[in-house]
Amino acid sequence: MTAxxxxxxxxxxxxxxxxxxxxxxxxxxxxxxxxxxxxxxARLEELSALGSGVADLARQGRIAGIISRALLNQLQHDGxxxxxxxxxxxxxxxxxxFPGDDLVVLSMRADLTGVESVNLQVTGPDDRPLGQAxxxxxxxxxxxxxxxxxxxxxxxxxxxxxxxxxLTPGRSAALxxxxxxxxxxx
Numbered sequence: 228m229t230a231x232x233x234x235x236x237x238x239x240x241x242x243x244x245x246x247x248x249x250x251x252x253x254x255x256x257x258x259x260x261x262x263x264x265x266x267x268x269a270r271l272e273e274l275s276a277l278g279s280g281v282a283d284l285a286r287q288g289r290i291a292g293i294i295s296r297a298l299l300n301q302l303q304h305d306g307x308x309x310x311x312x313x314x315x316x317x318x319x320x321x322x323x324x325f326p327g328d329d330l331v332v333l334s335m336r337a338d339l340t341g342v343e344s345v346n347l348q349v350t351g352p353d354d355r356p357l358g359q360a361x362x363x364x365x366x367x368x369x370x371x372x373x374x375x376x377x378x379x380x381x382x383x384x385x386x387x388x389x390x391x392x393x394l395t396p397g398r399s400a401a402l403x404x405x406x407x408x409x410x411x412x413x
């Protein structure tokens with residue numbers, strides 16, 4: 228029987244280690260803990276198995292919504308083909324998806340200082356609501372929010388203009404408004 232860990236690694240630490248997102252000194256500290264702690268090593272093994280399944284889901288077009296940078300990095304590491312766009316508040320960018328793209332990810336830059344969660348509203352032509360994500364936790368140390376959409380879904384869309392608004396729940400001011408000019412491939 229394995230003794231319980233007296234100071235377990237957090238889920239964030241394990242996820243960042245698994246996704247190779249830790250600084251070298253942080254990585255060394257986590258590795259030292261994992262070599263000495265069977266409980267945390269088992270948790271990492273479970274996370275790794277789950278991660279392989281997540282990559283398969285992304286390839287099948289079953290991952291959508293706001294994702295973490297660590298998850299994006301791991302998906303790319305696992306061979307998921309990602310079309311990546313980055314946009315600042317107030318910008319309009321042209322975008323498209325191509326036959327080999329499994330996932331389309333939009334990085335919406337914003338000042339997230341002190342922000343614990345965000346709402347994302349997506350509207351189409353004539354301000355028609357197309358979707359939303361509510362009260363999604365974000366790391367205040369982040370400089371952006373990542374929105375993932377399956378490549379197959381985007382390929383099926385006609386050419387259109389999408390407006391995305393990033394909000395802090397409970398506040399009226401937007402963190403950012405972003406416009407995508409989607410161009411369908413013939």
